[in-house]
Amino acid sequence: MSRIPDFKEPDDVRARLEETGYLVDDGLAMACFLALRLHRPLFCEGDAGVGKTALATALAEALGAPLIRLQCHEGIDASQALYDWDFPRQLLHLRAAEAAGAVDADRLEGELYDRRFLIARPLLRALETCPSVLLIDEIDRADDEFEAFLLELLSEYSVTVPELGTVRARVPPVVVLTSNRTREVHDALKRRCLYHWFEHPGFDRELAIVRRRLPGVSARLAEQVTALVQTLRSADLLKPPGVAETIDWAEALDALGASEVDTQRALATLGSVLKYREDAERARDLLAARRDP
Incomplete structure (x- = not known):
């Protein structure tokens, strides 16, 4: 059975994450270390594009574990997140049994609810996969009922399938929950987790991230794009750009052959970094006042 590396201190986690290209500050390194050491879920909250989802991807790579992702949405329920029965295969099996003359109803019913007909959704796959990193993305989009179900599952790292019995994780998965704070998640779920708020990074750290992600x-x-994004974030936009948008903008300008930012190309590629018309108009005013080098 594979095991999660036994990190001795937060700097060990930081070093392993940085090997994957994901740069962390002291607070996040500590949060990840404690989540691994204490087998506690890590609740990551902050604006979109600041690296919450990317953290789970980096952790999976750093730990050598598969990433299992559950994308939350309005109306998600346990059957979509946990397991479901493969009805078409069950029906085929039933018809084949009838054609073969099987008449033992109890035995046939037992066969219909055999493990081979169970479709494991992300939560069940995470419990059965050791080790694994479970990303529960955008939990703020789910409803209260799903939160309550999730809280129970994360408390015991087990679930009961009535037809098969209890499935319990041999080693709890590393769990990362993310929220863009479109609504407040209940305190009960947050109390079960370690919490980390993702700030937009300062200039030096953001530039380091861009250079690491886009070495070419x-x-x-990279320096000019990062500086421009930092300026845009202070411009009272509807949706300030995250690090992901900084990377996208630099990549778009590089694809056009730019080695530095010029106003014409920056205006032409605003769709890489801003997603609202009002924000783009404000950015155009800022860029129009900028002098090219």
């Missing part, structure tokens, strides 16, 4: 982009272009 010129240093001048």
